[in-house]
Amino acid sequence: MKIHNQFKDEVTTAVRGALREMDAPDIAFVTEVPDNADLAVPCFTMSKELKMPPKNIAEKIAENIKPTGLITAVSAMNGYLNFTIDQKILITDTLNDIIESGDGYGSLPYNGKKINLEHTSTNPTGPIHVGRARNPVIGDTLARCLVRCGYEVTTEYYVNDVGKQVVILTWGVNNLPKESVVEEERDKTDHKLVAYYRLANKMMEEDPVVQEQISEMLRKFEAGDQNVISHVRETAEEMLEGLKETLEQINVTLDRYTWESDFIADGTARKVVEELKKSEYAGQTEDGSWYLDLKDFGIQGKNTKFTFTRADGTTLYTTRDLAYHLNKFKRCDIAIDVLGEDQKLGSKQLCSALEILGCDKKPEPMFYSFVALPEGKMSTRRGVVVYLDDLIDEAVDRAYEEIRKRRSDIPEDKMKDIARSVGIGAVRYNIIRVHPDKQFVFKWDEALNFDGNSGPYLQYVHARACSMLKKAGEYKHDTDASKLTDELEINLVKALSKFENITRLAGEEKRIHMLPAYGHEVSVAFNQFYANVPVLSAGDSRDARLTLVECTRTVLKNILTCLGMESPEEM
RNA sequence: GGGCUCAUGGUAUAGCUUGGAUAGCAUAGGGGCUUCCGGAGCCCUAGACCCGGGUUCGAAUCCCGGUGAGCUCACCA
Numbered sequence: 196m197k198i199h200n201q202f203k204d205e206v207t208t209a210v211r212g213a214l215r216e217m218d219a220p221d222i223a224f225v226t227e228v229p230d231n232a233d234l235a236v237p238c239f240t241m242s243k244e245l246k247m248p249p250k251n252i253a254e255k256i257a258e259n260i261k262p263t264g265l266i267t268a269v270s271a272m273n274g275y276l277n278f279t280i281d282q283k284i285l286i287t288d289t290l291n292d293i294i295e296s297g298d299g300y301g302s303l304p305y306n307g308k309k310i311n312l313e314h315t316s317t318n319p320t321g322p323i324h325v326g327r328a329r330n331p332v333i334g335d336t337l338a339r340c341l342v343r344c345g346y347e348v349t350t351e352y353y354v355n356d357v358g359k360q361v362v363i364l365t366w367g368v369n370n371l372p373k374e375s376v377v378e379e380e381r382d383k384t385d386h387k388l389v390a391y392y393r394l395a396n397k398m399m400e401e402d403p404v405v406q407e408q409i410s411e412m413l414r415k416f417e418a419g420d421q422n423v424i425s426h427v428r429e430t431a432e433e434m435l436e437g438l439k440e441t442l443e444q445i446n447v448t449l450d451r452y453t454w455e456s457d458f459i460a461d462g463t464a465r466k467v468v469e470e471l472k473k474s475e476y477a478g479q480t481e482d483g484s485w486y487l488d489l490k491d492f493g494i495q496g497k498n499t500k501f502t503f504t505r506a507d508g509t510t511l512y513t514t515r516d517l518a519y520h521l522n523k524f525k526r527c528d529i530a531i532d533v534l535g536e537d538q539k540l541g542s543k544q545l546c547s548a549l550e551i552l553g554c555d556k557k558p559e560p561m562f563y564s565f566v567a568l569p570e571g572k573m574s575t576r577r578g579v580v581v582y583l584d585d586l587i588d589e590a591v592d593r594a595y596e597e598i599r600k601r602r603s604d605i606p607e608d609k610m611k612d613i614a615r616s617v618g619i620g621a622v623r624y625n626i627i628r629v630h631p632d633k634q635f636v637f638k639w640d641e642a643l644n645f646d647g648n649s650g651p652y653l654q655y656v657h658a659r660a661c662s663m664l665k666k667a668g669e670y671k672h673d674t675d676a677s678k679l680t681d682e683l684e685i686n687l688v689k690a691l692s693k694f695e696n697i698t699r700l701a702g703e704e705k706r707i708h709m710l711p712a713y714g715h716e717v718s719v720a721f722n723q724f725y726a727n728v729p730v731l732s733a734g735d736s737r738d739a740r741l742t743l744v745e746c747t748r749t750v751l752k753n754i755l756t757c758l759g760m761e762s763p764e765e766m
Numbered sequence: 767g768g769g770c771u772c773a774u775g776g777u778a779u780a781g782c783u784u785g786g787a788u789a790g791c792a793u794a795g796g797g798g799c800u801u802c803c804g805g806a807g808c809c810c811u812a813g814a815c816c817c818g819g820g821u822u823c824g825a826a827u828c829c830c831g832g833u834g835a836g837c838u839c840a841c842c843a
Contacts, residue, residue: 229787237786239823249786249823273787318843358843455843484841495769496839505841512843536837539770564771564836572836597806617806629779632771634836640793641778646806647792648779655806663803704783712780715791726799726808733803744803766806 198280198288199692202265206234206278209266213259219245232270232277239274249274282685283676289692290674293746301694301753306345311527312338313558315442315449316353319434320360321389323441324580325637326573327535329563332626332759334533335447336707337561339757344702349527351451353519356431357459358512362413362423364388365430367395370408381584385437388430389575396576417509419459428456444587445619446759458518464510467517467552471503474551482506492547494540501544513541517548520558530558531705535565561705563631569638581637590618590643597645598766605765616761617651623759624650628711648715650760653751656718659725660748661764663741667731670741678739681728687720687743691750698757714754721747 203226214222222241229235238252245252253271260269268279293300314334317327334350341348355361367376368391376390398405415423435452442448458464468485471477476487483506490499503514523530534542542560549557567573573580595614602610625642629635645651679688697713700706730740752762 225784227786230790231787235787239786242823275787355843360843480841482841486841494839497768498839502841507841509841511841516843536771538838540838541843543770562771562837567836601804601806630772633779634772635778638778644778644793649792649806651806652792655804659804659807666803708780712791719791722807723809725803726805729803731803765804 197292198265198285199696202278202280203234205264205266206236209260209263209269210236210256210276213256216259217245217255229275229277232275233280234278236276236278237274238276285692286676286679286685286688287674289688290742290746293691293749294672294674294742297749298753298756300749301698302343303345303695303699305347308346308529309527310341310346310348310529310531311351311523312341312348312531312533313351313353313523314338314533315438315447316355317438318355318360319431319438320364320392321434321575321580322383322385323438323583324573324575325583325586325642326566326568326580328583328586329566329626329631330533330535331442331447332445332623333561333563333631333707335445335759336623336627336710336757337531337533337702337705339759340698340702340707340710343698343757346529346702349451350449351453351523352449354431354435354452354454355512356428357416357455357515359409359413361427361431362416363395363399363409364392364434365423365427366405366409366412367391368430369426371395383437383440383584384433385441386582386584388434388437393576393578417507424456428454441584441587445583445623446761453519453522455512455515455519458515458522459510463518463522464515467514467521468504468508468510470552471548476551480506483508487548487551489544489547492543492550494543494547496540501548503548513545513548516541516545517552520545520549521552521554523558524554524556530556531561532558533561533563536562537565538562559705561631564634566635566637569636586622586642587619589639590622591615592618593643593645594618594621594651613763613766616763617645617654617766620650620654620755620758620760621645622650624653624711627758628708630708648711650711650758651766653714653718653755654760654763654766656721657748657751657755657762658764658766660721660744660751663730663744664748665764667741670738672742672745673738674742675739678736679743681724683720683724683727684740684743687717687724687747690717690720691746694750694753701757710754710758714751714758717747717750717754721751 206226210224214220222244224236224241226234226236238249241252242249253274253276256276257269257271262268265281265284266278267281270277312334315331317323338348338350368388371391371394376394379386379390399409412423416427471487472485474487477485478488479485484502485504486500486502488499489501503511505511520530539562546557568581591614594617595610598610598614621643625644697709701710730744733740755762
C-alpha cells in the first residue's frame with residue numbers, strides 16, 4: 196500500500212510540475228483509480244481556466260512529463276492523463292511486504308485510541324431471529340476491522356433487564372406450570388424460556404387478573420423491590436446464556452456485558468434526571484412527567500418533546516441509556532452503537548440530551564435496516580420468526596451435503612468441522628455483503644448462497660492455495676518480478692496490494708461491505724491465474740509462482756479472519 | 767401529515783459521500799472448457815440506472831418535484 200501512496204505522490208508532483216511549465220501552477224486537479232490505468236487525472240476541470248479543450252490539455256501535460264521513479268508511462272486519452280506504475284517494483288514490494296507482515300499484512304499501526312463498540316443488545320425475551328441477525332454480524336465484523344485499523348476495541352452488549360417485556364417474561368417463568376407451555380424442541384435456555392413469554396403475553400391480553408398481577412409486579416420493580424428485581428435479573432441471565440451460545444456459533448464473542456438495572460441501582464440514572472431538570476430546555480407536564488424540548492436540536496415531527504421521567508418520577512429507558520453512555524465515555528475515546536433503523540430518532544435525541552448535559556462526546560451510530568420475511572415483519576411475541584439457530588443449522592447441513600458429494604476421503608468428524616466453517620461463513624458473508632441501509636427480505640436460497648459471490652467461494656480459493664502449497668513441499672521465497680510477467684499474475688498482485696486501503700475504508704469509514712467485495716475480487720483473480728498459469732510444473736518460475744500462491748493465501752486468510760470466517764485448509 | 771432511509775438487467779447486489787472515459791459483480795438463461803496443480807472452478811453470450819424537471823462541457827451520482835417500499839413521530843424498551 197505504501198507503494199500506491201508513493202506512486203500517487205509522484206504523479207501529483209509530476210502533474211504539478213508540468214502545469215508550472217504551462218504557467219498554471221495553482222490549478223486544481225484530482226487523481227482517480229480507473230480500470231484501464233493505474234492512476235488517472237481527468238483534465239476537464241482545467242478546461243475553463245486554461246481556455247483549451249480537455250483533450251489538448253491532457254496531451255500537453257503528457258508531453259511535459261518524463262517517466263521517472265515509479266511512473267513508467269504517461270499517456271493522454273479522451274481528456275484523461277493515464278499513468279502506469281512500475282510493475283516490477285509493485286510486484287516485488289507487495290510480495291515482500293506480505294511475506295514480512297504475514298497475519299499483520301493490511302493492518303495499520305496501533306494508534307492508542309480506545310473504541311467501545313456496542314452491538315447486538317437484543318432484548319432478553321427470546322432467541323435471536325434473523326430479523327435482528329445483522330446486528331451481531333455487522334458489529335463483530337466492524338470490531339475486527341477497527342482492530343486492524345489500529346484501535347483498541349472493546350465490544351459490549353447492553354442487557355435490557357428492566358421494563359415491561361422482561362417482567363412479563365419473568366411472571367411467566369415464575370407462575371406458569373411447565374406442562375402449560377408449548378415445548379420448543381431445541382435444548383437451549385432461550386428457546387425454552389420464550390414459550391413462557393408467549394403464553395404470558397397471550398394470557399395478559401385475555402385475562403384481567405393476569406394483567407393486574409403483571410402490573411403489580413412492574414410497580415414493585417419500579418419501587419425497587421429487591422425480590423422482584425433479582426428474579427427478573429436471574430431470568431434475563433438465563434435467557435442470555437442461550438443468546439451467547441448462538442453468538443458463539445457464528446464466531447461472535449463480546450468482551451463485556453453491561454446491565455441496564457445497574458444504572459438504577461448505582462443512582463446514576465437518578466443523577467441524570469436531576470441534571471436534566473436544571474436545563475433551560477427542561478419542562479414538566481401537568482401530570483408531573485419531565486421532558487426536554489428538542490425543537491432547537493433539529494428534531495422534527497409533531498412532538499419534539501423527549502420525556503425523561505414518568506409522572507411518578509421514575510426513570511425511563513432513555514434516561515438509563517443516557518447514564519449508560521456517560522459511563523461508556525469514561526472508558527473510551529470513541530463510542531460506536533450498532534443499532535436497528537428504528538433507533539434513529541432515539542439516537543438523535545440521546546445525542547442532544549448528552550449535549551445538554553455538557554458531554555463533549557457523542558456516540559457514532561451505525562444503523563441497519565431490518566430483515567423481513569416474505570410474509571412481513573418478524574415478531575417474537577407472535578412467533579412469526581426464523582431463528583438464527585435454525586438458519587445456522589440449515590447452512591451447516593447444506594454445507595455437509597456439498598462436502599459429502601465430492602469428498603469420500605475425509606473422516607466424518609472432520610467433514611462436520613468443515614461443514615460448520617463453510618455454513619457459518621456463508622451466513623456471515625451474505626449478511627455483510629449488502630449495504631446496511633438496504634432493507635432485505637429473507638429468502639433461504641439467498642441466505643444460503645454457496646457459489647459465485649459467496650463465502651464458500653473465498654474459502655474454496657484458500658483451500659486450493661493450501662492444497663498446492665502442501666503438494667509443493669519445500670521451496671524458496673522468490674519475489675523476482677521478472678519471473679511473474681503473465682497478465683494474470685500481475686492482476687493478482689495488484690489485487691493483493693489494495694488490502695490496506697480496503698481495511699481503512701471498512702474500518703475508518705464503516706464501509707464493511709467493501710470487505711466481501713474485495714475478497715471476491717482477490718478470489719476471482721486467483722481462480723483466473725490458477726486456471727491458466729501452471730505452478731508446480733513451472734520450471735524457473737516455480738518458486739516465484741509458489742510465493743505468489745502463498746501470498747494470496749495469506750491475504751485471503753486475513754480477509755476471512757476480518758469477516759469472522761474460518762479458513763479451512765481443505766473442503 | 768412531518769422526518770429519516772431505500773429504488774440499478776428476470777432475480778439479487780456494487781458504484782452515489784468527493785459528478786467524468788465501455789455502469790461492476792453474482793445468479794437464473796444460451797453456448798463452450800476436465801492430457802495438467804481441487805470443475806464449490808474457468809471462458810464466451812444476452813440483459814439494467816423508478817418517473818419528470820434543473821445545475822453542468824458532462825448526472826446512476828448533486829438539487830427540486832412526483833411515485834412506490836421500510837422505519838419513525840410513547841409517561842415502551
